[in-house]
Amino acid sequence: MKRLFGACALLALVGLLPGCASDGIIDPHGYDKTGSASYYGARHQGKRTASGERFNKNSLTAAHRQLPFGTRVKITNLNNDKSCVVRINDRGPHTRGRLIDVSHAAAERLGMLRSGTAKVRVQALDD
Template identity: 65%
Template sequence: MNITKTIALAVALLAAPALTQAPLVSAEAFAGAKQARAGNASYYGKRFHGRRTANGERFNMNAMTAAHKSLPFGTKVRVTNRRNGKSVVVRINDRGPYAHGRVIDLSRAAASRIGMLNSGTAPVKIDVL
């Protein structure tokens, strides 16, 4: 393989992850997008506890954190379970969810606080704080 092809391949491989990620949206733009503020939530816990999140910190299933596809890291959101009205404030520190139809992945502690541990998922409303 000649040097030109090697460089082209390296550039393509480095650019590939950026092309597959959802673009970041500002908290203000998200707050104005009605369709992005509601959907199904899921949670993650023991299997990921201690692993690195997308922002570089270690995931703590007992912390009030969440994964969102496009909100900036550090954004605080109120997540309200539409079945029972319970809500929790979480900080975005990871990317996801990657399951179809989900809008946010909560830590186990946050999911417990809004009463969705048994069901695993719940319809939620998300408000940027």
């Protein structure tokens, strides 16, 4: 039984088993939430994301717990009204109370490099 659970968990992590991997995934249509954002440090550069692609700190990407991979979202920093559009390609954030983790490039556009975190609005875009 432990082996079966372990295999399911491993396959879910790499997105190969839709039954396990899709648990908790939500419909992005109309998604509009406010919360805290942080950004990935340089130590993640080149590591695989949950979607299987390599993390690039210079790309406009983000990690979200429930939005499907490939979802484009507009993120607005509520402290300075700066915004950018990113693509969800990873799962996270793994810190309690955070809504989204963004790449270094996105954090720079949002004006949150110095603070490390910001209160943001996240809105899914309909393509």
